[in-house]
Amino acid sequence: MEHSIHAGLFTRAFGPAPRAGTPTVVLVHGLGLSGRYFTPLARRLAANGASVLVPDLPGNARSRAAVRRMPDVERTAEALARWHRQLLPGPTLLVANSVGCQVVVALAVRHPGLAHRLVLLGPALTPGVPAWRQGGRLLADALREPLSLIGVAATDYLLTGPWRFAVSLRHALRDAAEAFEGRLARVAVPTLVVRGAGDTVVSKAWTRRVTRLIADGRATEVAGAAHAAHYSTPEAVAELIEKFAAGQNP
Known part of the structure; x- marks a missing residue:
């Protein structure tokens, strides 16, 4: 693994340097976190020849100094788009977990030339669910991780x-209530929605709705995993991503 800073964002790199003709995957973390919890998945994808880049989003962890105030979902997507254009020669496969899914969906809609496929791992937050209940679901999930x-x-x-x-949570809740579903309906690239079978944060019903809203959406579950399936079952999630990237049904 190598790390550097690009467009103000701390970035981990795994595998060969991105270049035209090489499969490139960008991994986008959830609320308040960093890209560190993607390391098992990133290493597994890189072992099969993919270029994998994992940024810390602005204001989070090692990109904390990138902004003075925490940006909302749209501004975070714009910062990620600037980072993407600086580092990458073309569209990539964007993989996101939890609230990171709101960010990559906003990016894919606002900058359609930057993503050729999306993978949404436990897409949160669920519209209409109050913050206290979302927090309770997260605490319940922690017991399964x-x-x-x-x-x-x-x-x-x-x-x-x-x-x-x-502040990030407030932005994410507002985005979920006002914009997330509308953006999902405007996603124009093939999208795989992945849910850990034991996920208490993202329900089966919400996963089905996300999939139906996306024109070319498909869904699958990972046995033996909760909300962070990419961390607890990286082999299984990597296999799903690789099949999906190759145009196969996972």
Whole structure:
């Protein structure tokens, strides 16, 4: 793994350098976190020849100094688009977890030339569900995740800071209530929606709705995984991504 800063965003790189003709995957983390919890998946994808880039979104963890105030979902998508154009020669496969799904969906709609496929891992937040209930679902999910992930997440939350986390949550809730479903209906690229079978944050019903809203959407579940399926079952998730990238039904 190598790391650097591009367009103000701390970036982890795995596998060969991005270039035309090489499969390139961008992994986008969830609320208040960093890209560290994507490391098992990134290593697995890179082992099969993919170029994998994992940024910390602006204001989060090691990109904390990139902004003075936490940006909303649209501004975060614009920052990610600038980063993408600086680093990458063409459209990529964008993989996001949780609230990161709101960011990549906004990017794909606002900048359709930057993504040729999307993978949404546990797309959150669910519109209409109040913050206290979303928080309860997250706490319940924590009991189903590997202990090592809890340590990674706790460190990232401390780096990001409670105030910035709270502001990001407010932005994400507003986006979920006002814009997320409308943007899903405007996604024009093939999209795979992945849910861990034990996910308490994202329901089966919401997963089905996300899939139906997307013109070329398809869904699958990962057995033995919760909300962070990419961390607890990286082999299974990598296989799904590779099949989907090759145009096969996962």
